[in-house]
Amino acid sequence: MAPTPLLLLLLLALTLVSAAVHPLDPLTAAEITSAINVIRASPLNSSASLAFHYVGLDEPPKPAVLAWPRSAPPRRAFVIARAGRATHELRVDLGNGAGRVLSDTVRHGSSFPTFTPDEQDAASVLPFQYPPFAASVARRGIPLSDVLCTTFSAGWFGRAERWAGRRVIVVQCFVAAGTANFYARPVEGVTAVVDLDAMEIVEYEDRVDPPVPKAEGTDYRAAAQRPPFGPENKPVTVVQSEGRGFEVDGHMIRWANWEFHLSFDPRAGSVISLASIKDSEEGTFRLVLYRGHVSELFVPYMDPSAEWYFKTFFDAGEFGFGLSTAPLEPFTDCPANAEFLDVDVSSGDGSPVRIPNAICLFERYAGDVAWRHTEFGFPGEMITEVRPEVSLVVRWAAVVGNYDYVIDWEFKTSGSIKIGVALSGILEVKGTYYAHADELSGDAHGSLVARNTLGVYHDHFFTFRLDLDVDGANNSFVKSRMKPVRAAGGPRRSYWTVEKETARTESVGQVELGSTTELMVVNPNKKTRIGNEVGYRIISLGGAATSLLDDDDYPQRRARYTKKQVWVTPYDEAEKWAAGLYADESRGDDNLAAWSQRNREIENRDIVLWYTVGIHHLPCQEDFPVMPLLTGGFELRPTNFFESNPLIRRRPNKPATRLHCSLH
Amino acid sequence: MAPTPLLLLLLLALTLVSAAVHPLDPLTAAEITSAINVIRASPLNSSASLAFHYVGLDEPPKPAVLAWPRSAPPRRAFVIARAGRATHELRVDLGNGAGRVLSDTVRHGSSFPTFTPDEQDAASVLPFQYPPFAASVARRGIPLSDVLCTTFSAGWFGRAERWAGRRVIVVQCFVAAGTANFYARPVEGVTAVVDLDAMEIVEYEDRVDPPVPKAEGTDYRAAAQRPPFGPENKPVTVVQSEGRGFEVDGHMIRWANWEFHLSFDPRAGSVISLASIKDSEEGTFRLVLYRGHVSELFVPYMDPSAEWYFKTFFDAGEFGFGLSTAPLEPFTDCPANAEFLDVDVSSGDGSPVRIPNAICLFERYAGDVAWRHTEFGFPGEMITEVRPEVSLVVRWAAVVGNYDYVIDWEFKTSGSIKIGVALSGILEVKGTYYAHADELSGDAHGSLVARNTLGVYHDHFFTFRLDLDVDGANNSFVKSRMKPVRAAGGPRRSYWTVEKETARTESVGQVELGSTTELMVVNPNKKTRIGNEVGYRIISLGGAATSLLDDDDYPQRRARYTKKQVWVTPYDEAEKWAAGLYADESRGDDNLAAWSQRNREIENRDIVLWYTVGIHHLPCQEDFPVMPLLTGGFELRPTNFFESNPLIRRRPNKPATRLHCSLH
Known part of the structure; x- marks a missing residue:
């Protein structure tokens, strides 16, 4: 039968719709449903325990993405499911109506995927059906109805013989009555270990019972506050009299001289792709960052006791x-x-879940300047030129239990991209007998932040994967070292000069940050008119800590890459997660440091830069009950990327006047 | 004669007026005039060459300031004048109508004060009356009328025998035609040395003559730009519907939970004093910072050639x-x-000069949060509490020739004070034969930023003097080192703990920053209820470079303190200027490092913390013709100063709504 005109029109419409989908767009709710339906229709569905741990886009190969919109790669989902104590990596074709499972790779051993929220919820209520737990709580004189529990990853500590390849999680509990602060009142000393596949408690310990900290002073809700109230300030609002300056076109964002693709991944959070800046001289967009996102967040605590030693979280890979x-x-x-x-x-059962307001975009004006100069040098004349700084911020926040993390990608018209990490939320505290600092003896592994409350020492290591493609795919990594030189003769006796080293292999690309080396990613195939290699340099904006754990310690083996802030690897689509695809109970054999041991060539290739923002956290009383923002980050700054400062030719906005505003 | 009632009333009024003057208020124009008049009436006035290099407040002793307003110390001016090749330090009483010179201390040798703008202007035009200069310019084919000159401090390079205690300055020149960019087109190779007291050229050299860089691309004025124009963005304005939240009461500033005194010094710029934060629990203000300001800015360039070796500026002490x-x-x-x-x-002749809009104050809202938490832990309930961050910024900018510096003091309701330094303005460039990077050979001492234009390598070291009085005058300096520990037994093999060291003497107070040590100023005499010493810690926010010059190099001897970022000294009212009171041609015998060699006791005393923000600058093409803002700074963050996060009890503003605004 020949197609009717209506059918042809329908096919055309479908083609247009599919052309509007960018190859890097995240899965829609319909696509999630479609992927799950395909798997549900496969033999895998016979497993009673089938659960979906990751449902996301199967990222198309780079050439296919770069060929868009001339051609569109097929839409595919990547799904990690757990069924019958095995992990399944599934690739599902979503195209053309009837999808199909393209591949199903089964992983045994310790290839444990991220936890689903559902199984964590299920594990959290197990203690309430476990009689020894009721006894522990009763012994402490706490009504059982006041208690809530939550989950903590158990990590890997060489205890294969004990739990024999079982996927476990730790459950600990808190007195949640009388406060909105879930974490402030630990039932310290009680630890349950749950086998997640069997969903049963396999180990239980009630070891110590220091007092439960009081509820007083722990609540952070406005409604719970009593006088004397804290400082107040007059409201300050941002107003854009001509409306927003950015455009959201599907997942493409366009603003000033930038355009980029904004996506989301269930493991990484916000994902920036194809960030390109318009060269106003050339009139074309030039690629800077092919893809950038959080790859892992490693948070080890510094208390070796039974209730705490395992708290060495991989927030992306585990949660x-x-x-x-x-x-x-x-x-x-x-x-x-x-x-x-x-x-x-996707939820654990595969049904799509919408998270509202997950990402925000806004133009930031903090009252700062982008550049300025006042010239007093011309007789009888003072020249002043100033341009205010307005940037575009992409914000996303994650709350992994107690901690709140705010991740900002800030795009500046100068060509800089600033990546900011901010910490707030609630300390992970330990119940203690100590009520006063004078009582502290020996190593308490934390600071006393309230009566009977220790803020345990810990670190945060945010590792970003930055697939920089500065003006093209093939880049090199250059270290510019400032080298002191003894001056020969002359009144001046010393100065410094710059020694450049281009990293030939991965071992040279591993760098511990210091103030005497500038790090750059350059494109050796593109030069400015006066012959400088175009590039971007990487500048720390605070948070340059590295891990202090011993190399042979289990968590450090899993996060070995946290001993250097910077790593450079050749692009490999399989290398996305710094702590490995399966971070939970990982053994350290599939991570950034392990990959890099091959010492591959990285000069004039498609390379990926990994940058870790590290923060050692010694808690103090101000961090309690909710800590004020603590920030770190870094800047990717154009360095000989443009022929000159691209903002000089930006025309200033019309002379500003005071706005008159009212609330309608 | 008994005083009439009218006279009594007048006396009372005068007393009230004088009570309104804070002891730390800067000199008014009337007081400057009054001080100069007093000196003009003294024998010193007979010197033909009398010039005023510093006219400022003679800072009253701390006890007298702290006794205010119960009693007011006498108003006194501190004046540094130059007369007959000698430097005079004058203290002038300004009180009660007829002032008088209280003391006149004469300094000979190399006690050279800051240059006056007048004498720099005079020196800058000397070449135009100097025939060899006209010849040099003519030989280069430049019309003399296109040329302007300016001054550069000559430094001290052990050449006492050559210039024999004469106060000299270097004059170099630029082709200022065809651009507003004074510095972009150096007449490289021509150097004149001027004796400032004699106001005559004492040395002249015309050594090399590389091409003068072209004017094209150097102008930064909006009016001079031609298409294609750079990126544009929609206007963004800050609106405060209920008006400003801060109060300016004379020189006292009050905002939210902060109050402080804001002053200005001709050498330091903006000065913050008596910064105190209200403890809403106690209902009282608690002192944090008695006085803080820029003490010195050392900017050494890294080119040992004849035209450049001396460029090692002390911007506060020299200019x-x-x-x-x-x-x-x-x-x-x-x-x-x-x-x-x-x-x-004051100008060089003593007449007062008003600088309009020298400082601005504003409430900053950058769209960020002060703290946040979302709690998912309570079944069936999601709790979200967020407080936006609004802070108060005190901004001041200085332009020392080519460079623009923006200094921000930012006060946060959390108790933090952030000190930000930002660099913009124009690179100091060197004319060169090189037109393309491929031609560079040997050490060019800079980067090629445009044709025939080298951006010479250099550093910026901003040294702040911070007389912290955390909750009282007597403080200690504590270093908390994170020390790796091998775990005994147990699954966990390592962790870190904290070793605290209280600095007993100055040598222990000298610290090179690192990510494994936290630095705190505590008050050992005040503790929180749970026994922690109240304190403030110091956190780097970028810019942690130290000097790489050799210890025996002349500029480094003068700025020896730039090898460590942090120094702690006992309070001494004579120790204000890190490079010494007389920095121009100083010998390094009166500076922070020299004072500290006494290794005085600093534990539980009135101490001063010196913090240097350091930036190594390798210029790039984007820095030309005006560089985009580059920032650094540090944060003073309360650490066990409060019993808990002081912002928790801050009531949120009324629910915000969108404002409707118009331009009237």
Whole structure:
């Protein structure tokens, strides 16, 4: 039968719709459903325990993405499912109506995927059906109804013989009555270990019972506060009299001289792709960052006791950093001029879940300048030229249990990209007998932040994967060292000069940050008119700690890459997660440091830069009950990328006047 | 005669007026005039060459300041004058109508004060009356009328025998035609040395003559730009619907939970004193910072050639950082909600000069949060509490020749004080034969930023003097080192703990920053209820470079303190200027490092913390013709100063709504 005109029109419409889908767009709720339906229709569905731990886009190969919109690669889902104590990596074709499972790779051993929220919820209530737990709580004189529990990853500590390849999680509990602060009142000393596949408690210990800290002073809700109230300030609002300056076109964002693709991944959170800046001289967009996102967040605590030694979290690989998204609150999390985007993720049973306001975009004006100069040198004349700094911020926040993390990607018209990490939320505290600092003896492994409350020492290592493609795929990594030189003769006796080293292999690309070396990613195949290699340099903006754990310690083997802030690897589509695809109970054999041991060539190739923002955290009383923002980050700054400062030719906005505003 | 009632009333009124003057208020224009008149009436006036290099407040002793307003110390001026090749330090009483010179200390040798703008102007035109200069310019084919000259401090390079205690300055020249960029087109190779007291050229050299860089691409004025124009963005304005939240009461500033005194010094620029934060629990203000300001800015260039070796500037001590103030431009340098303050300084002849809009104050809202938490732990309930971050910024900018520096003091309701330094303005460039990077050979001492234009390598070291009085005058300096520990037994093999060291003497207070040591100033006499010493810690926010010059090099001897970022000294009112009171041609015998060699006791005393923000600058093409802002700074963050996070009890503003605004 020949196609009817209507059918042809329908096919055309479908083609147009599919052309509008960018190859890097995250899965829609419909696509999630479609992928799950395909798997549900496969033999795998016969497993009673089938659960979906990761449902995301199967990222198309780079050439296919770069060929878009001339051609569109097939839409595919990548799914990690757990069934019958095995892990399945599934690739599912989503195209052309009837999808199909393209591949199903089965992983045994310790290839444990991120936890699903559902199984964590299920594990958290197990103690309430476990009689010894009721006894522990009763012995402490706490009503059982006041108690809630939550989960902590158990890590890997060479205890294969004990739990024999079982996927386990630790459950610990808190007195949640009388406060909104879930974590402030630990039932310290009680630890249950749950086999997640069997969903049963396999180990239980009630070891010590220091007092439960009081509820007083732990609540952070406005409604719970009593006088004397804290400082107040007059409201300050951002107003854009001509509206927003950015455009959201599907997942493409365009603003000033930038355009980029904004996506979301259940494991990584916000993902920036194809970030390109318009060269106003050339009139073309030049690629800077092919893809950038959080790859892992390693948070080890520094207390070796039975209840704490295992607290060495991999927040992306174990909990799903994207799955931990906290909806952003308009007017407080993001300013009045922000636009909010929702995202769709999958729950453990495969049904799509929408997270509202998961990402916000706004133009930031902090009152700062982009550049300025006042010239006093011309007689009888003072010249002043100033341009205010307005940037575009992409904000996303994740709350992994107690901690709140805010990740900002800030795009500047100068060509800089600033990546900011901010910490807030609640300390992970330990119940203690100590009520006063004078009582502390020996190593308490933390600071006393309230009576009977220790803020345990810990670190945060945010590792970003940055597939920089500076003006093209093939780049090199250059270290410029400032070298002191003894001056020969002359009044001046010393100065410094610069020694450049281009990293030929991965071992040279591993760098511990210091103030005397500048790090750059250059494109050796593109030069400015006066012959400098075009590039971007990497500047630390605070948070340059590295791990202090011993190399042979189990968590450090799993996060070996945290001993250097910078690693450079050749692009490999399989290398996305710094702590390995399966971080939970990982053995350290599939991570950034392990990959790099091959010492591959990285000069004039498609390379990936890994940057870790590290923070050692010694808690103090101000961090309690919710800590004020602590920030770190870094800047990718154009360095001989442009022929000159690209902002000089930016025409200033019309002379500003004071706005008259009212609340309608 | 008994006083009449009218006279009594008048006396009372005068007393009230004088009580309103804070002891730390800067000299008014009337007081400057009064001080100069007193000196003009003294025998010193007979010197034909009398010039005034510093006219400022003679800072009263701390006890007298702290006794205010119960009693007011006498108003006194401190004046540094130059007369007959000698330097005079004068203290002038300004009180009760007829002032008088209280003391006149004469300094000979190399006690050379900051240059006056007048004498620099005079020196800058000397070449035009010097025939060899006209010849040099003519030989280069440049019309003399296109040329302008300016001054550079000559430094001290052990050449006492050559210039024999004469106060000299270097004059170099630029082709200023065809551009507003004074510095972009050096007449490289021509150097004149001027004796400032004699005001005559004492040395002249015309050594090399590389091409003068072209004017094209050097102008930064909006009016001079031609298409294609750079990126544009929609306007963003800050609006405060209920008005500003801060109060300017004379020189006292009150905002939210902060109050402080804001002053200005011709050498230091903006000065913050008596910064105190209200403890809402106690209902009282607690002192944090008795006085803080820029003490010195050392900027050494890294080119040992004849025209460049001496370029090792001490911007505060040689040029007067405050005297270099650039008036801030409303709506661009500071946002629409800013308030501007003028300052009064003295010119070389003693007449007062008003600098308009020298300082601005504004409430900053960058769209960020102060703290947040989302709690997913309570079944069936999601709790979200977020407080936006609004802070108060005190901004001041100085332009020392080519460079623009923006100094921000940012006060946060959390108790933090962030000190930000930002660099913009114009690179000091060197004319060169090189037109392309491929031609570079040997050590060029800089980067090629445009044809025939080298951006010479250099550093910026901003040294702040911070007389912290955390909750009282007597403080200690504590270093908390994170020390790796091998775990005994147990699954965990390692962790870190904290070793605290209280600095007993100055040598222990000298610290090179690192990520494994936290630095704190504590008050060992005040503790929180749970027994922690109240304190503030110091956190680097970028810019942690130290000097790489050799210890025996002349500029490094003068700025020896730049090898460590942190120094702690016992309070001494004579120790204000890190490079010494007389920095120009100093010998390194009166500076922070020299004072500290006494290794005085600093434990539980009134101490001063010196913090240096250091930036190594390898110029790139984007820095030309005006560089985009480069920032560094540090944070003073309360650490066990409060019993808990002081922002928790801050009531949120009324729910925000979108404002409707118009331009009237």
